[in-house]
Amino acid sequence: MLIKTRNPADVRPSEITPRAVYLDRRRFLGTAAAVAGVAAASLPAAAAAPSREKLPNVTKGPFGTDEELTDYEAVTTYNNFYEFGTDKGDPARYAGSLKTRPWTLVVDGEVAKPMSLDVGDMLTTYPLEERIYRLRCVEAWSMVIPWVGFPLTEVIKRVEPTGNAKFVAFQTLHDPAQMPGQRRRIIDWPYVEGLRLDEAMNPLSIFAVGLYGEVMPNQNGAPIRLVVPWKYGFKSIKSIVRMTFTDTMPPTSWNVSAPHEYGFYANVNPGAPHPRWSQKRERRIGEFLRRDTLMFNGYGEQVADMYAGMNLNQWY
Numbered sequence: 392m393l394i395k396t397r398n399p400a401d402v403r404p405s406e407i408t409p410r411a412v413y414l415d416r417r418r419f420l421g422t423a424a425a426v427a428g429v430a431a432a433s434l435p436a437a438a439a440a441p442s443r444e445k446l447p448n449v450t451k452g453p454f455g456t457d458e459e460l461t462d463y464e465a466v467t468t469y470n471n472f473y474e475f476g477t478d479k480g481d482p483a484r485y486a487g488s489l490k491t492r493p494w495t496l497v498v499d500g501e502v503a504k505p506m507s508l509d510v511g512d513m514l515t516t517y518p519l520e521e522r523i524y525r526l527r528c529v530e531a532w533s534m535v536i537p538w539v540g541f542p543l544t545e546v547i548k549r550v551e552p553t554g555n556a557k558f559v560a561f562q563t564l565h566d567p568a569q570m571p572g573q574r575r576r577i578i579d580w581p582y583v584e585g586l587r588l589d590e591a592m593n594p595l596s597i598f599a600v601g602l603y604g605e606v607m608p609n610q611n612g613a614p615i616r617l618v619v620p621w622k623y624g625f626k627s628i629k630s631i632v633r634m635t636f637t638d639t640m641p642p643t644s645w646n647v648s649a650p651h652e653y654g655f656y657a658n659v660n661p662g663a664p665h666p667r668w669s670q671k672r673e674r675r676i677g678e679f680l681r682r683d684t685l686m687f688n689g690y691g692e693q694v695a696d697m698y699a700g701m702n703l704n705q706w707y
């Protein structure tokens with residue numbers, strides 16, 4: 392993000408496709424190498440492939456789009472997750488070192504009932520829905536992803552926010568042993584994000600625990616991440632360990648590191664250019680021609696009311 396010098400949307404679809412080819416090749420080589428070193432019969436053929444696990448009892452959620460889904464391969468190999476490196480392929484390559492079970496989400500701050508939630512339990516006890524959302528990165532590319540998750544309100548109602556709760560702060564795991572990118576000071580770790588309470592309670596806002604009907608791949612923010620589809624992708628914080636209700640606006644990682652480039656709100660807004668590139672158009676990953684970027688990423692009907700009277704060029 393910050394480090395890029397060229398407009399990242401100039402990445403052409405042709406640069407994406409070879410990743411898939413490369414991955415297949417890597418899988419093949421991984422298997423071949425294993426076979427060469429150890430008795431072939433003792434090794435399952437898919438030893439090097441990531442485990443994929445279906446999520447049970449997923450119902451169809453609201454706000455769907457009939458736009459074409461972005462390929463699973465692209466969704467899981469073209470990622471921003473700087474805890475595993477800044478190259479788009481780094482998370483798929485290195486996020487295997489993240490241990491996602493057991494995983495505790497601490498919910499605290501201005502609430503009547505602070506809680507430590509076991510995310511493994513949440514997968515079986517929370518109402519899982521599929522939500523097909525557009526994700527628009529500030530780098531001017533976008534995807535359409537069938538997330539599996541549940542509204543933030545499922546957690547918020549259980550902890551009972553006090554009258555002082557105005558914002559919600561989120562924090563990613565901080566563990567350089569599991570997240571090698573945290574050994575470099577790209578940003579101040581851990582990655583933190585925040586929402587206004589009404590944004591967090593908006594029916595569009597979800598905790599995602601999976602995609603394409605399966606448990607969340609590590610590179611996409613396992614085991615639990617935010618998805619707030621009317622905001623730029625960086626608001627959708629991954630691998631969350633803490634959710635804290637506060638009375639003041641919490642710091643957010645990209646705002647702290649480059650305040651003139653990234654605001655707290657970060658609503659998708661084609662009329663508010665990033666200081667170094669336009670936000671008017673975007674490249675849908677897998678497509679060649681760019682398309683126009685829509686205000687609020689096309690979710691204005693659900694969210695515009697929350698910003699009535701605010702100057703969104705000032706509150707970018």
Ligand SMILES: Nc1nc2c(c(=O)[nH]1)N[C@H]1C(S)=C(S)[C@@H](COP(=O)(O)O)O[C@H]1N2
Pocket residue numbers: 392466469470471472473474526527528529563582610611612623624625626627628629630
């Ligand atoms: N902890 C953490 N969360 C993060 C990021 C990150 O680097 N670290 N990158 C953000 C950015 S810039 C984007 S565009 C989305 C990308 O999500 P995806 O890789 O699942 O498409 O994750 C967001 N969440």
Ligand SMILES: [Mo]
Pocket residue numbers: 392471527528529530623624625
């Ligand atoms: Mo992003």
